[in-house]
Amino acid sequence: MLETLVPMRRDQVMPAPLTSHQRNLFMTKRRGGSSQEAAAAAAGISVRSARRIECNQLQPRANQPRGRTRPDPLVGVWEEELVPLLQRSPALTPITLLEHLQQQKPDVDWIPLQRTLQRRVREWKALHGPAPEVIFPLSYEPGEIAFCDFTQLKGVEVTIAGQVFPHLLFHYRLAWSGWSYAQVVQGGESFAALSEGLQNALAACGGVPGELRTDRLSAACRNRNGSFSSDITRRYHALCSHYSLAYSRNNLGVAHENGRVESPHGHLKRRIEQALLLRGSSDFESLAEYQAFLAAVIDQYNRPRLIRLEQEQAALRPLPRFRFADYDIEQLTVRRTSTIEVRRVVYSVPPRLIDQRLTVRIFHDRLQLLLGRQIACELERRHGGVERHGRAWSIDLEHLIDALRRKPRALLHCSYQRELFPDERWWQLWQQLRNGGDRDAAARLMVEALYVGCRLAGYEPVLGWLEKAHQRQGLSLAALQQRFRLPPHRPHPPQRIPQHSLQSYDDLLVLSAQTPGGGGGPADAAAAATAGAIPLPLAEPRLTG
Structure with missing residues (x-):
């Protein structure tokens, strides 16, 4: 008997509800210019569902947020205990609140609820907490402003001839072009280091911007929470006036106001760290070799910004004819030990300078000793070190x-x-x-x-x-x-001084018999005391004997 074959019908399966991700992906594709069919295929939905999305004819449950599928684990503590604490102190963190619950209810294991509590606190702060500070994007004109600051190369130990080399980096950056300059600084954030680094940077970029922004550098500000003009040091004011630079600083504790140089700190230091890894060693033969290495890294960093630098240079003002003094001055006298003391460090000097009054120019990395107007000696400056007898020594x-x-x-x-x-x-x-x-x-x-x-x-x-x-x-x-x-080595021969005769002292005595009036004088001390003192002339020719 012939049997009639009937095609099998697949089971009727209810389609899965549309997710918000599918709806958003479909609308993104449609806004990008894709056809309805192509956008539906990209989102993994049917064309019919795509038409319902565009006509806003979704099923009632599709537009509703998903409800809770399990009991709230924080019921009884969130509204009753944690929300009042957050209302009183919005800065409380989820970890602090979790530890508070562990102390108040030690019979409950709260550790598995850490992520839940973190999400709940984050949502509460977004809806009811204080608004965070708004950061406004800033733009500057060419040559309008530059930023500078000191930074430390952390995580990398640079050595010079095997010895650890503690130092900072002075970083200068033009705001419009992003061109940067950096150099090695020894001895901390001193005015000498700030003055030398700034003037070298201005010479390297070929001009002077209109304004210089720093943070609250101790080399430029006294930081006494007084008026801005009274806080600026006299020397920093003179330095900026020499270059006709308007100066400004960020507010106390607000680092992002100096963000045009703070953020590039990290970029530049990461480049230096990567260059050291590529080099295979962080040890250098001399300081000059390390400075040349840094210069090569900075040149590579500035290469994409050279075109904008050329455009900005047209807006920079010309440099003055002379540099400002980038050193401190002290007047010192060389000791008999052929040493001088500068900032609690004793330095040796050539012995020919003993007892001479010198003018010492104190740079951040060296000392210049001037006798009159001539440089008599130049010494490498030392910062700190092992102290003996209360001083460090550089001999x-x-x-x-x-x-x-x-x-x-x-x-x-x-x-x-x-x-x-x-x-x-x-x-x-x-x-x-x-x-x-x-x-x-x-x-x-x-x-x-x-x-x-x-x-x-x-x-x-x-x-x-x-x-x-x-x-x-x-x-x-x-x-x-x-x-x-x-x-x-033959030492100097000993000097032999012949001893003169003691009789010469007796010959100096003039007896009273030789004085006018005559008479013989006493021969012994007792008689002399009885007779009185014998007057002697003030100057008498020395007799040989």
């Missing part, structure tokens, strides 16, 4: 080695003995020699070795020879002089 052996060679035993008890040695290896060798026998001989040997390293052969070859000779018990002053072909 250059080049200044003192000749004087120390004439007085080698001074090495034994010198106040800055540790600073006379080039590095830790020299110091350890000196400790071994000093504690190993004749201290005077050890001092003469070490001073002579320091002289050879400083003046003739270099410290490293001399130290290597000393360590090997000390290991084989062949270290001596004669061996050192022979190895480096050094003529033996």
Whole structure:
């Protein structure tokens, strides 16, 4: 028997309700120019549903928000306890409220409700809490304003010749073009650092903007919560007046008012960190090499902004003929110890300057010593460090080695003995020699070795020879002089002053018999006391005898 085949009918399935995401996606596609069919396909809905969306003929439940599907876990505590606390102190955080519930109701485990409480507090603050501060977008004209600030390179330890190099970065930025300048600053946010960094930045960009905005830098403001004009320091006012710069500062604690440079701080520092990672090392041979590295990073950072910089340069005012003084000044007299003290740091100077009155220009990274109007010496400035006798020391052996060679035993008890040695290896060798026998001989040997390293052969070859000779018990002053072909040091011959005859003192006495009136004088002290004092002439020719 033939059976009639009837096509099978699929089960009638109710379509899933439209979600808000589907409706929003469909309308976004339609606003973008897609056809109704294409937008419906992109949203995963039928064309019929798409027509209902466009005609606003959705089912009644489709436009209603989804109701709660489980009991409220915060019932009994939200309205009764937490809302009054938020009304009294809107700054309370969800974690604080959760810990408060744990203390009030320790029999309930509130930890699983942390996310629920966070959403509830966030919604309450959005509907009933205080309105946050509004940030207005700002735009500036070319050459109108520039921003500057100091920042610290955190998370990266830069070293110079293996030694940690603490420093800051001075960052200057033109608001319109976004062009930036940065340089290394030593010793903190001083006026000398601000003055040098600002003037270098103005010279690098080729002109002066109309206004300079800073935060409350201690180098520019006294920060006494007084009037703005009285808070500005006299030197900062003179610096800005020299360049005809109007100055301004942000309000206390409102960092975003200086945001044109605060936010680029992070961009620039991330570039420096990435460049250090790409370089493979954060150690540099010298400070000049580190500064050249920073200059290359900043040039790369400024490359996309060069066209706008050229446009902004037309609006910048020309630079003055002379720079403003970017240093402090002190008047000091060089001590007999051939040292001077600047800001609690003792520096050695060449002995020829002893007892001279010097003018010291104090930069953030160096000292210039002027005798009259001529620069007599320039020293690297030191900031802090290990203090001995209440002071830090910066001793250059080049200044003192000749004087120390004439007085080698001074090495034994010198106040800055540790600073006379080039590095830790020299110091350890000196400790071994000093504690190993004749201290005077050890001092003469070490001073002579320091002289050879400083003046003739270099410290490293001399130290290597000393360590090997000390290991084989062949270290001596004669061996050192022979190895480096050094003529033996002969001290000045002792001066011999012949003793004159004591009879010459007797010849100075003029007896009373020789005075007018005659008579013989007493011969002994008792008779002299009886007779009285014998008058002597004020000036009498010295008799030989």
